[in-house]
Amino acid sequence: MVIAVDAVGGDHFPENPISGAVMALEEIATLKILFVGPIDLVKNELKKHSYDHNRVEILDAPEIVSMDDPSSAPVKSKQNSSINLGIKALKSGSINGFISAGNTGALLMASTLFLGKLEGVIRPTIAAVFPTVNGMRLLVDAGANLELKPEMYFQFAKMGSIYAKEIMGIDNPKVGLLNIGSEPEKGCDIHRESFNMLQDLPNFAGNIEGKDILSGKTDVFLTDGFTGNILLKFGESVPHALEHLFENAIQEMDVEKEVHNHILQVLKKAVHTFDYEHVGGVPFLGVNGVSLVGHGGSTPLAIKNMILNASHCVESRLNEKIVTSLNI
């Protein structure tokens, strides 16, 4: 099993991608890593670590796609970038999966363009893990497709369910359609039509509302990429806002120093649930290859988890299961 790691993806490269990959090597004995990035940068960073040199290779990719580059950068102006060369290596079959904490739009475009779609897939989608009181659950679509058709909701429901079961370990995942009320007639035409179509799925649990996400009413939350993206970024902003509100509340209540520290520790632990930096990335579902993207702020732990997830996607034959599910 070879997983390629974008050595220059995210806000903390090359440190975090390389630390995380070395952690993954320690965890899976059969794993090999192909770092993709500027060769000298990768070599220098690797010197800080001890690892089995036989299990690590480097693919030189001198160009760096920044978070602000247009989505077309890897396929147009920066063809010698880690994203372009990494995805092309995946396409060639020389590696089993590719992970990156880099520019999501650029990764999606390169993945869709070079890997192509799985048989029967209308449009690939980005899923995102979302915190709930039951643990992480899956939100689809997280921003890849702003406007959906009923058939796309239907496919996203199937693909999301398979990912939730195989990779997130959720047995019999329930799917909910995000809407402004629970009744079938709620929402716009697209929601009513999609509701009807989704009823053919045995694990469709009906419409869910905004209040049903954090409470984990279902395991997969279906929505359009516009709403999904806004919800995702809203959720990400919760911990920081809470810190602010807690500091204010603590000051107003004039609590003792020791209690103050206790409270901040509890806060940190509680909102850890919302902390995307520790989550092992999310997959592009529907592309013909295992390509995962992580948060720009991914910690080494997040990178390690992303590599583990990619490895699970390969081992569990996720994409074969998706194809079977869509073409029965």
Place this chain on the structure above:
Amino acid sequence: MVIAVDAVGGDHFPENPISGAVMALEEIATLKILFVGPIDLVKNELKKHSYDHNRVEILDAPEIVSMDDPSSAPVKSKQNSSINLGIKALKSGSINGFISAGNTGALLMASTLFLGKLEGVIRPTIAAVFPTVNGMRLLVDAGANLELKPEMYFQFAKMGSIYAKEIMGIDNPKVGLLNIGSEPEKGCDIHRESFNMLQDLPNFAGNIEGKDILSGKTDVFLTDGFTGNILLKFGESVPHALEHLFENAIQEMDVEKEVHNHILQVLKKAVHTFDYEHVGGVPFLGVNGVSLVGHGGSTPLAIKNMILNASHCVESRLNEKIVTSLNI
């Protein structure tokens, strides 16, 4: 100044509407209250309070619109309901404003149908107050119009700004268009076209993202009613989810009983910001009359604040200012 109060709106009637109205009477010497509801129910509840009997009247409305009734109930099957008779009294000019913690859809339909639209208004909208680290700000639309046109965003921006300034006391409110990125080309056609149109407003601050809401990047957040409704209900669910996460974190950390209690007090104070039950309702902007709706769980304090807000809407000539703003 006469404000009519729906005595049977919300989850805790007639107690909360009547307690809240009595509080409002104590606060504004020139205020009179018209309770609208089943006369015996109101009379019995009023016996529990001491108040100036010359400043209170009752309009008998024997039928009760429940939270689950269809939006058309007051105008069709329950014409003797507090919503129908209250809004009609407002239309007749015998009262200055109407407030209710009842069925929002029913209130919107009755308000739009009987009061009509202000001159120049394409579609009335429901605004909603939304918690930020800077205090409460305004989200428009909160669910009245699921699909918008650029002209509607433009009008909602103007109406929301006027409400934010006159009633919420926010000087020079900035307006942001909720989108999936800050660049003008982000989003769907409707967002790009609306962005262009909104640029004509001096207080338009451009696109904002999901992460910019809690941080209070702008004072008015513009979005369609679908996204707005989902965000609003998501926000409302945050305190309950946090309680759950905090209880878990506290148990895992095995803190002392006293510290435990301290932490819960701080939590309560901090998430109070998210607590909609204390907020004084939200207006239907664009209807020809002062009609405010509050959260079903409105406390007496929320009812009092809603009456005060209605009174401010009347005194500040909010609707005249909206008409002027839309027709220049």
